[in-house]
Amino acid sequence: MGASKIIITGGKLIDVEAGDIIEDSVIIIEDSRVTAAGSSNDIELPTGADIIKVDASGRTTLPGLIDAHTHLQLVPAENEHETLIKSVPLKAIQAASNAQKTLEAGFTTIRDLGAEHLVDLAVRDAINDGFIIGPSVLASGYKIAPTGADFRIYPPEVKISGQYTMDSASEIRRATRELVALGVDQIKIMTSGRTFRKTSSPDTKVYSLKEVKTAVEIAHDNGLKISAHAHGAAGVKLALEAGCDTIEHGTILDKADIEFMLENNIYLVPTFSYSSNLKRLKGDSGIPDYSINKALSSRGKRLKSFQAAYQAGVKIAMGSDSGMPFVPHGTNAIEIIEMVKAGMSNLDAIRSATIIAAGALGIEDRTGSIRPGKDADLIIVDGDPIKNIEVLSEINNIEMIIKSGEPVIKRGEYTCG
Known part of the structure; x- marks a missing residue:
């Protein structure tokens, strides 16, 4: 205008x-x-x-709506092979397109939690410099993750670039410092396994307390927040004890966890959308049964944890996990609907996607x-x-x-x- x-x-x-x-x-x-x-x-x-x-x-x-958990570089309909054979420049262009779709859906700010080849930083900077259209992006670069917790393990003769893992406190220290030097807006660490990997369990913790505290200390010393991918009880308790600022997924939360989150101003980002879609598409999703069964089992537990946390007054930030299977970019607001279906009031769901999400990201002084x-x-x-x-x-x-x-x-x- x-x-x-x-x-x-x-x-x-x-x-x-x-x-x-x-x-x-x-x-x-x-x-x-x-x-x-x-x-x-x-x-x-x-x-x-x-x-x-x-x-x-x-x-x-x-x-303007805020999505606290996205993956701009991921395309929900792609299988792993299609993702691996795609060039990094094409991944970056797709991420830029996904950013525009997200903005067009009413999301003026997003947090991107894990991108290979620093694609999220490139998209963030291109938006800030006016080369492309998209929301304000808080980028995390690659996640802090150990061998076996996330990326599939290939035979030794197969080399995959851009998928970094860290298996000691010293490797975590170096990786976190490198991310800070690259200019990320926050750090993401895995404290539990995943639901979509055959050999990775969401119920296991994947790092020691010393290892997670290493990343937390470096992030906080540099004024950055740190989010934890945490599904099961062991991973959640590890993330809380280490001092992580947000719990992503939070599948199993007990009364002690909830009290700790209240006392220490720790946010929950439940990410319901993908498992809701899996429930509707079971049997015709193209995803292996073991992945579907783990995801749906996770969803039932997550609903109970969410409801207990919400009733207790834990701060809950909206995060769609867009880019994951059946969560297309531009449909991020489905997560708001899912939180209402899970028992949240309409007003609280809107607050979760605005002022509460802004607090989770540490930007409530300027937006939300x-x-x-x-x-x-x-x-x-x-x-x-x-x-x-x-x-x-x-x-x-x-x-x-x-x-x-x-x-x-x-x-x-x-x-x-």
Whole structure:
């Protein structure tokens, strides 16, 4: 639009910090920041020739959505062989395309948790430099993982590049320091095995306490948060004791874990979407039965852990795990729907994908809510997600997306002037 000021009037505003709905709202954006937001009764509208007015009557304005767990370089429909034979430049171009799809779905910020060949850093920087369109990306580079926990083990004559593993505290120290030097925004470490690997169990812990603490110490010393892939009880307890900031998946949480998370401000990112889709597609998914059975078993336990954590007041951040099987990029909001189905209120699910997710990422001082002084990251939705959360999962309902004060996506008809 090219105007120095944007005024949005007439619509509902979801105040995710206060938990309030403002029926007849005004939002004023100047350059890249929000300068005023609230009831039309309390805000005086500025005048001038450089103002663009957006009439949001009949619509709802809320903060730009945040996905705390994505994998931009992954393509859900690909099998492992197809991924391995693809060139790194093609993977990077696909990741850029996936980033744009994610933005078009209303997500103005994402955290990418594990990419080979530093593809996530390249996409982040290309977006920041204006070469491509996408959300703000917090990149982690390659994950800290030991041999056997994640990547498939091939015969010695087969060499696969870009899949790094670390098998001692010294190797972890060097890898974490290297990631910091490369400019990552956070560190990701595996503390348990995976559900999709035949020889990897989600119930086992894959590092010692000393090894995980090594990565945590280096991350925190450099002002970075560290997330832990943790499914089973052993991996969860290891991540908590070592001081990780977010628990990704959190399949098995007991009362002591939940109390520890509350006391230490540790966030849960449950990632329901892929197992929900597997449940619907069992028998016709193309995924081996052993993977499906482990994933579905994991889902039942994860639902119970999620419900216990939610009822206790643990901070839960929305993370779709997009890029995993049956979680296409651009359908990230399905995770919000799944959390509601699991027992979360519509408002809390929206908070989970905005201000709570911003807190998990350590960026709540600049985004995650529509407040004066924060980045103008917001979406205008046709419908009311407080009454019907599923409006967020239909991309055509996301009629306007503003990122850092710039309207990057516009759908529908607006009265502007």
